[in-house]
Amino acid sequence: MRKTFEPRPADPVIIFDNVQKTFNLRHARSLKQTVLAAVRRRDRFEAFNALDHVTFAVAPGESVAVLGRNGSGKSTTLKLLSGVLRPTSGNIYTMGRVAGLLEVGAGFHPDLTGRENVYLNAAILGMTKAETEARFDDIVAFSEIGNFIDTEVKRYSSGMHARLGFSVAVHAEHDILLVDEVLSVGDAEFREKCHAKMRELQAAGNTMFIVSHSAEQVRKLCQRGIVLDRGVMVFDGPIDDAIAAMQQKRR
Numbered sequence: 130m131r132k133t134f135e136p137r138p139a140d141p142v143i144i145f146d147n148v149q150k151t152f153n154l155r156h157a158r159s160l161k162q163t164v165l166a167a168v169r170r171r172d173r174f175e176a177f178n179a180l181d182h183v184t185f186a187v188a189p190g191e192s193v194a195v196l197g198r199n200g201s202g203k204s205t206t207l208k209l210l211s212g213v214l215r216p217t218s219g220n221i222y223t224m225g226r227v228a229g230l231l232e233v234g235a236g237f238h239p240d241l242t243g244r245e246n247v248y249l250n251a252a253i254l255g256m257t258k259a260e261t262e263a264r265f266d267d268i269v270a271f272s273e274i275g276n277f278i279d280t281e282v283k284r285y286s287s288g289m290h291a292r293l294g295f296s297v298a299v300h301a302e303h304d305i306l307l308v309d310e311v312l313s314v315g316d317a318e319f320r321e322k323c324h325a326k327m328r329e330l331q332a333a334g335n336t337m338f339i340v341s342h343s344a345e346q347v348r349k350l351c352q353r354g355i356v357l358d359r360g361v362m363v364f365d366g367p368i369d370d371a372i373a374a375m376q377q378k379r380r
């Protein structure tokens with residue numbers, strides 16, 4: 130007898146379990162107010178929830194967009210995923226190597242050359258010297274930096290800086306790629322090249338988490354969207370519905 134069965138969904142590679150991130154905001158006060166607050170033993174800080182009990186899971190190979198207005202908690206979500214920030218409460222699990230494209234090239238040292246920075250940034254992303262050497266030519270070719278690779282990075286234009294940073298990150302070994310707004314850097318031709326590279330990584334089974342203000346960009350790259358509104362997750366589902374939910378929130 131033939132038996133049918135439901136395939137078991139793959140174990141998630143990202144779990145956000147009831148995650149809360151609170152920042153302490155310091156109030157600007159006059160000297161008199163500061164003294165009064167100290168005398169009355171009042172707290173001069175106000176707790177602010179950048180993320181409020183957010184829960185979701187991401188399956189391997191999924192590409193998820195994080196949408197929301199300015200200050201809704203998108204970058205905070207990515208920083209928590211990359212480990213740059215720790216949650217105030219709740220748990221975050223990630224499986225495999227996570228590479229962040231948070232502020233591309235932010236790890237570049239201005240006084241070092243492009244070549245030296247490639248090795249430095251690749252090491253930050255967890256690559257060994259041998260791995261970087263093997264990919265060095267591809268990294269430089271993709272970035273279109275050419276002979277400027279031996280010039281100090283402080284002489285680079287912002288576009289060159291971003292191109293080299295993007296190139297290092299996409300050539301790193303990773304299972305989960307975090308992308309924050311970087312798709313808005315560079316000219317149209319380079320953006321299209323970045324999109325093509327990301328689609329190639331998706332086809333190879335990479336999981337992606339993308340923050341972008343551009344509905345068109347995320348529609349092309351993601352199947353699913355999470356919408357945040359003042360730190361609260363208000364939608365999680367198919368990308369077209371997520372974009373519609375975000376646009377409704379804007380009205």
Ligand SMILES: Nc1ncnc2c1ncn2[C@@H]1O[C@H](COP(=O)(O)OP(=O)(O)OP(=O)(O)O)[C@@H](O)[C@H]1O
Binds near residue numbers: 200
């Ligand atoms: N280190 C911090 N200290 C205090 N508040 C912070 C800190 N980082 C972020 N915030 C606040 O948390 C909220 C969420 O910030 P976040 O950068 O995650 O928003 P975002 O959705 O990425 O915004 P944008 O679209 O403008 O990039 C904002 O109100 C921001 O001011």
